[in-house]
Amino acid sequence: MKLTRENIIRWAPALVLLGLVVLFAAINPAFLSQRNLARIALASTPPMMVALGVTFIIVMGSIDLSMEGAVSLCAVLFCLMFLKLGGSLGAGAWLAIPAILLCGAFFGWLTGMVHVRLQIPSFMASLAMGFVGTGAAVLVTGGDIVRIDDDVFRALLTWRILGFPLMVHIAALLVLLAWFIQNHTTLGRNFYAVGGGEELAHASGVNVHRVRLAGFALAGVFYAVAAIFQVARLGQAESVTGANLMFVAITSVVVGGVALWGGIGGVLNAVVGVLIVNVIGNGMVVIGLPSYLQDGLLGVLVIVAVVLSTDRRLVSFAK
């Protein structure tokens, strides 16, 4: 591989990640311990699923800001269904998993319909649908917390294979699945066609509306997976379970080198981006950085990462 400008930019997010790991490990070697790597992986799992979902949307040149509401709603519905179906994975409650994936797909499809049919910009449509999701979550829980105490389900958190919790392994498989959808399915290639030039895609016979709807529905499925992981990790769901995921997911995707104007980057960029954000979050505590500096430093590191990992020569102006 030649050391061209293009290649450097392509690998920049991974180099940023490597640089951060080396930096934190140099200050506190415990950062590189297997147990800490497992902790970072675990913290990354739910935002990773959200980031995968939103990557498809961003590659299409749209944006989806509904993830907090979608994850909260899916999480509380999942818990309520799980308890209704017996409260134990063995006793039929496993049905809640496919059911909630369908719910997520439906929620995403609905966001897509608001965006495509009502011709509302995706930014506004998805933000509004996010509020609808949070509101619905408040409505079904009445502001209360729903807890799940099933040990079999919680094995996603407590059962470790090679030192990593089960849900981390499942997340890795889902990353592969997302990568496969992106690179080896018509739908995945169409995301790039739409993101690279919507008019051109339309002229080439791509049903742009249908691709957008499918994209939002697919993102919804990943949000539902994030909700399941979030419940597995915390053993509970409430109307704020999805809080903060918007910032983490969008930041991760951009830091990883997916361009907000569409058509550039992909699933693997999102993975690296989520790891960068979580390595920073964990590393700052592990090296003992005072808490009042952490938010500021996170902001600075995010800007540096974006500067290094996007090819700004390709855009005439930023919006």
Added chain:
Amino acid sequence: MSTFIKDYIDREVITRRKLLLAGAAGMATLAVPAVFGRGQARAALTDPAIAWSYRDRASAYWNAVVSGGEAFVESIGRSKSDMVNLISEGSSEKSLSDIKAFLSKTGGNCAIACDPNDSPNARPIVEAVQAAGGYISTIWNKTDDLHPWDFGDNYVSHMTWSDEQPSEQTARILFEAMGGKGGVVHLGGIAANNPAVERLAGLQNALKDFPDIELLDAQPADWDTTKAAELMSSFLTRYGDRITGVHCAADNIAYGVIEALRAEGITDMPIVAYDGNPEAVKLVMDGQLLATVFTNPYWGGGISAALAYHAAIGTFKPSEEPHEHREFYGPTVLITQKDAAEFKAQYLDATPEYDWTDFWGPSNGQIQYR
């Protein structure tokens, strides 16, 4: 002082003239002082409208506050819907403008309970209520220089909660469970929030009596379960086995800590929390938490509405009450493994019947300023 009373009487006379011109409602209001025969300084209202102004109902905390307000309204023979909900959605401007609208709609014939959303917002709200001749009780937010007794009868009372003392008590319980030695970490609320500051201060007070306990770290977890779980696992990397106890500023934070420890297979860590949510009380009963603190938001919501209402109809005259009845701390109940079951039976499985005319019984002394 004398000009203050004169101004006050003048204003009340004008208010009443307005009401008289407004028609029959005004006549009724005018008749009340005549019945009591105490002259014009007594500005009792008949059948005032009741409102609660608060953030929103999404959290368990505010839900309990508002439910208490509704219980009070039902106790005086009205229906729940007779209590007007003024929802500020966390905006001070909306809080103020909603109250002003309510004042003009009722012509000042009203009793309002209110969380002004932030401290500086309390003054314009109270001034608007006084100008309209209504009655108001506030909770949580007001500036230190604003006092109910400077507003005659219209600013009935202010209630807040001091978290320092109860937080110190939970810390002592924690330290004793740790055998008086070891390392403790504190996971706090949003750094600048007053309760977060007080709950950390309580921990630090207790530390003075336990020289063999080291405060390893104290960082904000922003009242958030997910953030608490992540912060706790990062603490485990940094301090490992040196952590032998965890002091949490809220129940929500403790849930995240318990799950972060569960992921590592640690189930016997001594942990204390704060807020007395139903889930946390169950965790105390299960032995996963050592203690939490209950602030009885239900009572706080009911009694704030009751104070404003009873002052409005003239059951008591606020300006004749001592200062500790105008500015006071709300109740705090420490819940430990010994009394959790009893607490659950009393407060959670059944809603206690409160005497809404026992205005100050469960309160906790006059507010002290530092």
